[in-house]
Amino acid sequence: MAPAVHSGLTSLSSFSSPDLFALALGYLLGSIPFGLLLTRFAGTTDIRSIGSGNIGATNVLRTGRKDLAAATLVLDALKGAAAALLGAALSPAGAIIAAAAAFVGHIAPVWLGFRGGKGVATFLGALFGLYWPAGLAFAAIWLAVAGLFRYSSLSALVASLAAPLVLAANGRYGDAAVFAGMTALLWWKHRENIVRLVAGKESRIGQKA
Numbered sequence: 001m002a003p004a005v006h007s008g009l010t011s012l013s014s015f016s017s018p019d020l021f022a023l024a025l026g027y028l029l030g031s032i033p034f035g036l037l038l039t040r041f042a043g044t045t046d047i048r049s050i051g052s053g054n055i056g057a058t059n060v061l062r063t064g065r066k067d068l069a070a071a072t073l074v075l076d077a078l079k080g081a082a083a084a085l086l087g088a089a090l091s092p093a094g095a096i097i098a099a100a101a102a103f104v105g106h107i108a109p110v111w112l113g114f115r116g117g118k119g120v121a122t123f124l125g126a127l128f129g130l131y132w133p134a135g136l137a138f139a140a141i142w143l144a145v146a147g148l149f150r151y152s153s154l155s156a157l158v159a160s161l162a163a164p165l166v167l168a169a170n171g172r173y174g175d176a177a178v179f180a181g182m183t184a185l186l187w188w189k190h191r192e193n194i195v196r197l198v199a200g201k202e203s204r205i206g207q208k209a
Contacts, residue, residue: 030105
């Protein structure tokens, strides 16, 4: 369970050295490309050459390795949670700074020429590390939408909208503002999925592209 971390955005106006360290730590954690590393070690197809070309769990699943996809999902979520928890230990604003930096690190890792994944698992993990009820809300909505429609992208898009709402409803307005920005970025990363969803051409969960 995450420690009580009150909305840290109120401290962002005076960025301190611990805040900068939280930013760097969060980005470096987020930029670890677990999907690519796991599939490479397993000797499967380079996931950047199949499906969406992204390094996340959904694309790993397209290799046919459900075990690797599950491991990628868990590890990508854990790096977001770890960033938030470690950031919280560094400064009052550290949790939200590191959480946002981990999300950015996943979608734009320096090691891969800033071409990473879409950030859904890291977004979820960061939520759990920052404020677990918001993480539960995201997970519940994702599962419900996925069960009904079997579109990973649609599930993430709908669930991400709940994150800033739950945070704001619990008085964490600064964190809600940051996650609203993260949600907008997540939607932008899914812009091609949105086009395919509207056209009825989006791949369903478990379907090879």
